[in-house]
Amino acid sequence: MRKQLLLTPGPTPIPPEVALAMAKPIIHHRTSEYRAIFEEVIKGLKYVFQTENDCFVFASSGTGAMEAAVVNLLSPKDKVITVQGGKFGERWTEICQSYGIEPSVIDVPWGEAVEPERIAEILEKDLRIKAVFTTLCETSTGVVNDVKKIAQITSKHKAVLVVDAISALASIELRTDAWGIDVVVAGSQKGLMLPPGISFLSISPKAWALVNEAKCPRYYFDLREAKRSLDKMDTPFTPAVTLVIGLREALQMIQKEGLENIWKRHALMAEATRKAVLALGLELFAPHAPSDAVTAVKVPSGLDGENLVKLLRQKYGVSIAGGQAELKGKIFRIAHMGYITPEDILLVISCLEIALNEMGYKVPLGKGVKAAEEVFGKG
Ligand SMILES: *Cc1c(COP(=O)(O)O)cnc(C)c1O
Numbered sequence: 001m002r003k004q005l006l007l008t009p010g011p012t013p014i015p016p017e018v019a020l021a022m023a024k025p026i027i028h029h030r031t032s033e034y035r036a037i038f039e040e041v042i043k044g045l046k047y048v049f050q051t052e053n054d055c056f057v058f059a060s061s062g063t064g065a066m067e068a069a070v071v072n073l074l075s076p077k078d079k080v081i082t083v084q085g086g087k088f089g090e091r092w093t094e095i096c097q098s099y100g101i102e103p104s105v106i107d108v109p110w111g112e113a114v115e116p117e118r119i120a121e122i123l124e125k126d127l128r129i130k131a132v133f134t135t136l137c138e139t140s141t142g143v144v145n146d147v148k149k150i151a152q153i154t155s156k157h158k159a160v161l162v163v164d165a166i167s168a169l170a171s172i173e174l175r176t177d178a179w180g181i182d183v184v185v186a187g188s189q190k191g192l193m194l195p196p197g198i199s200f201l202s203i204s205p206k207a208w209a210l211v212n213e214a215k216c217p218r219y220y221f222d223l224r225e226a227k228r229s230l231d232k233m234d235t236p237f238t239p240a241v242t243l244v245i246g247l248r249e250a251l252q253m254i255q256k257e258g259l260e261n262i263w264k265r266h267a268l269m270a271e272a273t274r275k276a277v278l279a280l281g282l283e284l285f286a287p288h289a290p291s292d293a294v295t296a297v298k299v300p301s302g303l304d305g306e307n308l309v310k311l312l313r314q315k316y317g318v319s320i321a322g323g324q325a326e327l328k329g330k331i332f333r334i335a336h337m338g339y340i341t342p343e344d345i346l347l348v349i350s351c352l353e354i355a356l357n358e359m360g361y362k363v364p365l366g367k368g369v370k371a372a373e374e375v376f377g378k379g
Contacts, residue, residue: 007348008321009139009167009294010062011189011196012338014246018193021249022242029241035233037248042233044251045200048169048192048259049184051176053202056226057247059240062166062187065199067095068221069133069162069183073207075215076100079128081159083114087140087324088164092133099216104129110141110327111296113289116149129159130210136168140324142296142333143286144172151179160207166190169200170254171266171293171337182207188243191262191293193250193338198243266292269336269345272375276349277334279371280356280363285331293337296323298330300361305329308355316351342376 006013027033038057045055058064070092074080078101082092085108096103104122108114114134123129132154136147147163154161160182165174169184170191176184182204189196203211203223211223225236254262270292274284277297285296299305306329309322323331334348349368356363 003317005318005344005347007335007340007344008319009190009333009335009337010187012191012193012335013340014195015193015250015253015339017253018246018249022246024245026241029239030234034241037245038235038239039233041244041248041251042230044248044255045202048251048254049176049186049200049202050174050178050259051184051202053176053204054227054230055200055202056223056230057235057239057244058199058201058221059197059237060199061189061196062164062185062199063091064221065166065185065187065201066091066164068199068201068218068223069185070095070099070101071214071216071218071221072203072223073131073160073162073183073210073214074099074101075213077102078130079104079126081106081119081122081129081132083119083132083134083145084108085112085114085141085143085145086110086135086138088135088138088166092135092162092164096133101216103133111143111286113143113145114150116146116153119150120153123153123157123159127158129157131160131162133162133164135164136174137165137172137291137293139167139294139333140327141286142284142291142294143289144168144291144293145289147181148175148179151181154182155180160204160210162207166199167293167337168291170259170262172291173263176202188247191337192247193253194243194246198240198247263292265341266336268375269340269342270295272342272345272372273334273336273349275375276345276368276372277352280353280368285327294333294335296331296333299332300356303356303359303361305332308332308359311355311358312351316355318348318351320348342372345372346376
């Protein structure tokens with residue numbers, strides 16, 4: 001017998017209510033029945049994005065929505081800023097370069113947040129910059145960037161701010177309109193508690209002004225077509241009907257719990273996780289700006305991080321993530337985004353203690369669990 005606990009930064013666990021909604025017989029999408037569901041979903045998305053802006057749904061992983069942002073706002077040879085402090089920040093640079101767009105890259109040491117002033121400096125020097133691309137939660141390093149402050153800077157310039165909130169949406173604080181973010185992209189398989197397969201994009205009036213002049217090639221992701229359809233509560237192409245139906249259920253759960261309560265729950269899970277690993281003598285990878293959606297932990301020297309992740313998955317049925325790219329084997333990441341509650345955290349910490357001991361890194365059994373229990377006990 002084998003139970004599986006999924007604590008990876010996407011996919012994340014699916015609540016039974018959502019899974020059951022998706023198990024029902026599929027319906028056709030050009031029907032009043034589907035349109036009513038889609039309308040409810042768009043309304044719910046605006047709540048989760050905290051925006052009055054148009055919200056679009058694509059049948060793609062999160063990266064598709066990132067590409068949609070780039071191709072709809074820009075033309076080849078346009079100047080932009082990309083913030084690179086991890087694998088997903090790098091993706092902005094790569095997508096832009098694929099379309100001949102010229103990024104000024106702000107390189108941030110992995111594990112640190114970007115200093116917003118660095119963005120201000122470039123914007124003041126180079127008035128041609130059309131867009132700033134950054135990441136709210138840099139999932140590869142467990143860092144949260146100060147997007148609120150970055151938005152204060154971009155709102156004083158003609159450049160639009162594009163934020164990858166793929167792992168942040170419905171996990172950590174994100175206020176699209178109140179902060180003044182022009183474009184937010186997200187995906188289904190993180191805080192939204194759905195399987196992978198759909199992505200989202202919200203866009204402000206300031207950014208819409210760029211859509212018509214943008215000369216990047218686009219077809220599936222053309223927001224002009226998508227907008228014509230959205231105004232009739234429709235999509236230009238076949239939507240991922242099943243996932244949208246699951247999304248309606250997930251959004252109902254989110255609205256019932258309340259976004260601020262969800263942010264608080266994530267903060268509590270994150271605090272318990274951080275205190276637990278510190279109690280075990282481990283070090284956080286991003287101690288200065290840790291995200292409440294995922295905790296990145298340094299692998300103690302002498303241990304192989306990939307083996308630790310493998311042992312936890314294969315022997316204990318607990319899936320966490322290792323490091324990506326240059327961090328492979330050097331960190332492990334415990335995600336606590338979406339459908340995650342204290343018992344999940346207590347279980348992963350407990351199994352982590354056993355696995356570390358088994359690999360020869362001796363930690364007192366129960367010490368991390370105790371630290372987490374103390375956080376939950378006061379909560
Ligand atoms: C997961 C993730 C992505 C990539 O999304 P895909 O769905 O794999 O395309 C991009 N950015 C961040 C911050 C993520 O966490």
